[in-house]
Amino acid sequence: MRPLPGRWVYHRVQDAGGFVRFDDVRLPPTTQGLHYGTGAFEGIRAHGGADGGRMHLFRVRDHYLRFLRSCRLLRIEVGLSADELTDLTVDLLRRNGDTGDVYVRPLAYKLGLLPGTPPGVGLGGISEAVTIVASRLGAYTPPGGVRCLISSWRRPSRAAVPVQAKITGGYVNSALAVEDARAAGYDDAILLNDAGQVAEASTANVFAVRGGTLLTPPADADILPGITRDTVLALAADLGMAVAEQPLHPADLLLADEVFLTGTGVGVTPVIEINGRPIGAGRPGPVTSRLVARYRQVVRAEREDTRRWLTPVKPGVPDGSRGEPVERPASKERA
Ligand SMILES: Cc1ncc(COP(=O)(O)O)c(C=O)c1O
Structure with a gap:
């Protein structure tokens, strides 16, 4: 940062x-x-x-x-x-x-x-x-979508590093993959797991769209099961879209009608090219665009049905916070 x-x-x-x-x-x-x-x-x-x-x-x-x-x-x-x-x-x-x-x-x-x-x-x-x-x-990804390289670095197995948790040391793997992708002129990397299946992007989960069905690697494919991924699965169900969590191979992405990434940083971001090959028509597809629009409405509090996911931040400076640092001793963990 x-x-x-x-x-x-x-x-x-x-x-x-x-x-x-x-x-x-x-x-x-x-x-x-x-x-x-x-x-x-x-x-x-x-x-x-x-x-x-x-x-x-x-x-x-x-x-x-x-x-x-x-x-x-x-x-x-x-x-x-x-x-x-x-x-x-x-x-x-x-x-x-x-x-x-x-x-x-x-x-x-x-x-x-x-x-x-x-x-x-x-x-x-x-x-x-x-x-x-x-x-x-x-937003820091281009609205027109990103171009990804399938990395030669593999996502480590969760038997070696707990990739399903956000542990700082594990991110050297993402950093190496992004560096190579950028050096080759791409925006992000997609990493495969040890079995050669699609795992995820550097800091985002991956979805493919085939014949209107959303496909995404399952939680045990050595991914961080993202909160945005979970959100998109819920929004897709709400929009009547079919969804399958199943192993994906690189060819499934190259042959997909659409591919997109989900993550707190990137939100829902279309992938328009992988390894130099256009995905679908080489521009954001209709399913992705619908989900981008719905996700935006949800996070910007434009929908009542998903308010449970939002915590309002009241404007204005809280009492006692204009001057000196405030000591706030920790209580015992209760979560
Ligand atoms: C490796 C990795 N995968 C997936 C994600 C997406 O997770 P989330 O949607 O919870 O931000 C992130 C970002 O947190 C990540 O770092």
Whole structure:
């Protein structure tokens, strides 16, 4: 992420912390999470409403539940429930005076060896920190769709790395794949799993459309089963579209009528070309376009039937947040 000078962030080390300015967070170069990738994170979006209406976080509780699950795997004691993390996030956005589109990045990581812990790689006996930052971020994929390269890097098996959790160290795999894709002139990479089946893109799930049916790799295809993926499966059912979660091979993508990606960052993004071959007519297809439009309505609070996924962020700066950092001791984890 880009540096965020002057913005408020939430930062806690062990049991003490609160809202501080971005520039006041100092991390020691010995931070274990930097050395060994022992951190867990989330990506959450808040969207401004249509016509400047109220801003809403999208499925924030689901993101924090996944965050807490990822943390548990790394034996990180967050000390806050999903509801408390949600409240903190709403506070953070209000403190920063945000009203438009924002990307929220919670991160929990191992910091340093506690007295008595032997040096080396491990998860126990290490202090921990939690940081939540939020940056203004609108759509960053071209509306006309993206071009993808099927990567020569494979998604690691979940028997080797827990790819179904958002663990920082695992993302070296995405970074290597994206680097190659960009060097070859593409926007993103699609990775196969060890069995040669389609897994997912660098930070998004993959869907194909064939004869009006949506096809997407199943949860056990070494993917992160995304919250946007789950949203799109629900929206598709609502729109009367047939859906199948089934293994896909690269040829299934090349032969599809349409392909699209889903993720918090990319939303629903058409894929118009893979490995230099146009997908369908080489432009966003009708099924994808319908889902793009429906997803947009949902996240921008233009529909009543999906309000359960939205958390409103009341405009205005919360009390006591104009000056000094506010200490907010952590309570025990309850999620
Ligand atoms: C590897 C990977 N797959 C899929 C996704 C999509 O997940 P979500 O829709 O929950 O953002 C992401 C982004 O979080 C990701 O990093």
